[in-house]
Amino acid sequence: MRVHLGTDHAGFEFKEILKNHLAQSGHDVVDHGAHDYDADDDYPAFCIAAAEGVVQDRAGGIDALGVVIGGSGNGEQIAANKVRGARAALAWNVDTAKLARQHNDANLVSIGARQHSQGEAIAIVDAYLAEPFTGGERHVRRIGQISDYESR
Numbered sequence: 001m002r003v004h005l006g007t008d009h010a011g012f013e014f015k016e017i018l019k020n021h022l023a024q025s026g027h028d029v030v031d032h033g034a035h036d037y038d039a040d041d042d043y044p045a046f047c048i049a050a051a052e053g054v055v056q057d058r059a060g061g062i063d064a065l066g067v068v069i070g071g072s073g074n075g076e077q078i079a080a081n082k083v084r085g086a087r088a089a090l091a092w093n094v095d096t097a098k099l100a101r102q103h104n105d106a107n108l109v110s111i112g113a114r115q116h117s118q119g120e121a122i123a124i125v126d127a128y129l130a131e132p133f134t135g136g137e138r139h140v141r142r143i144g145q146i147s148d149y150e151s152r
């Protein structure tokens, strides 16, 4: 699977670790930055670029998901969700990561790197990437309602 990554300084160290982990797991990783540590950088552009990559890939039939990372994951989720077609979920444990795929078909997950040990955060991302959308009628209906609003 292709995995698009975006982070600010707060998630930079974890992003570098995650990038290696995902590559070793066989994923095709696209790093949208930050490419260098800068304590004054801003998360929106990195997260928007990651979300655009996911949406464009999926529209082209490529199996892709995204991970946006920051201190809390809050701003990163907000920024990613400004991209039309993005559904970014803030996951704060393995269960919420799985539910983001099962119920929401979330095409990005947002991680607060300051909220977890690196091992916990990797487990959250792995759980998110591995979990399929159930395709349940009620979930499809609800996601459709959000998409309808987005396209109006």
Ligand SMILES: O=C[C@H](O)[C@H](O)[C@H](O)COP(=O)(O)O
Pocket: 008, 010, 011, 043, 069, 070, 071, 072, 073, 074, 075, 076
């Ligand atoms: O929601 C935003 C993220 O958590 C940012 O990573 C965080 O606000 C960065 O904080 P600071 O600039 O104080 O390192």
